[in-house]
């Protein structure tokens with residue numbers, strides 16, 4: 284950015300949020316230059332520099348966000364909202380410089396409505412702080428992504444995130460009842476928090492998953508649930524993916540577990556076999572049940588009956604309980620991803636049951652053709668289908684080959700998913716890593732999104748380049 288423009292911008296923004304809440308220091312811009320996108324991390328390890336924001340701004344209120352956006356819009360400065368900065372798709376990367384609008388100071392609980400079991404918060408509140416606060420009142424948010432300690436409510440909503448117990452509680456789009464959003468021109472819009480309505484389309488859904496491209500989410504009203512009397516676990520090993528998926532489909536015809544995760548043979552070998560005596564090729568199904576003991580008795584016994592009838596071997600609570608208690612461990616850096624030009628990532632896709640198995644085999648084949656080790660689990664399962672979380676690693680002799688191989692794995696993996704009728708993301712969003720695939724995934728509906736973007740953000744200042752929108756020259 285031209286230094287005169289930067290000085291003028293800085294002065295105007297400082298007058299809104301105070302000089303102490305704007306930074307141009309390299310330590311801050313470098314820290315904010317990446318989220319948890321593995322490609323950024325790999326590039327940093329290889330000594331490459333990432334694009335930096337010109338200014339990082341920390342507003343404290345909706346009013347301040349609105350004033351900052353008015354200035355940015357008038358001066359045509361790109362604005363990238365930052366939540367917890369733990370997204371995995373490069374959504375917060377300031378690829379065209381400008382302002383990074385970091386919402387972490389906006390972390391207040393504004394209201395708890397015990398009668399309606401709703402809570403209204405500012406969007407910068409971190410997931411674990413919110414969960415612990417409602418726990419003290421006897422509630423749970425029911426939203427338990429493994430990034431709970433790192434991500435905040437704005438980030439959850441902006442990416443349509445999903446917790447491990449989404450089979451029972453739903454994803455964030457099911458848990459959000461009302462929203463306050465600031466549009467690119469600084470206008471503030473609110474959607475009412477009601478359980479259901481029939482006053483036209485549900486406009487809040489436009490902003491859920493918009494990844495900062497249509498506005499800045501500043502407040503949200505979310506559902507809460509009573510803490511369940513009991514959380515119970517059960518595990519079953521299946522001889523193959525097919526029988527495990529057949530059992531899952533059948534379980535959902537009778538009961539709704541909170542946790543459903545089926546590990547394929549590679550994932551079972553990697554994460555289960557060193558603690559439990561599984562046979563080679565086994566696929567471990569992990570189940571969890573939230574409810575009263577009587578409800579859980581019913582759900583568990585029905586699930587066990589179904590699993591045994593489909594060839595499952597009973598492993599008791601062990602593998603599932605262990606996973607739950609160690610669910611954060613796998614994210615700590617290990618030698619696999621921090622040595623040489625090794626790079627890994629996850630592709631989380633979703634499909635209906637009639638397509639899910641074909642999508643899985645087609646993607647695995649396409650990715651393995653590029654020298655990738657692929658291991659997967661089917662998680663976030665529902666009545667009509669579910670997601671596959673495909674983890675891949677590749678190790679290459681130099682940076683250039685590593686980045687090119689990484690891109691080919693993604694290109695061919697996503698192409699296989701779309702060809703077989705899947706959707707390319709269930710919970711991580713699109714960001715930068717999947718931006719070029721968005722139109723292919725949405726098909727003719729993408730034009731509607733493009734037109735909405737033009738109307739709401741005619742100058743294209745909101746997070747340009749993400750979600751397939753606003754790529755600049």
Ligand SMILES: Cc1cc2nc3c(=O)[nH]c(=O)nc-3n(C[C@H](O)[C@H](O)[C@H](O)COP(=O)(O)OP(=O)(O)OC[C@H]3O[C@@H](n4cnc5c(N)ncnc54)[C@H](O)[C@@H]3O)c2cc1C
Pocket residue numbers: 318319363364365366367368369370371373374375386406427428429430433434435436437438439440441442443444445446447493494495496498499500501614710711712714746749
């Ligand atoms: C270890 C680890 C585990 C993870 N586990 C899960 C999981 O179980 N489930 C899951 O769904 N995801 C998971 N993720 C991915 C990620 O953390 C989530 O997608 C999360 O929702 C991102 O939230 P954040 O606050 O970190 O967002 P950020 O990374 O800060 O932002 C993500 C995107 O949202 C936009 N944005 C952020 N805040 C706002 C706002 N207030 N208004 C408008 N736009 C905004 C940003 O511009 C960006 O495009 C995991 C990530 C890591 C690193």
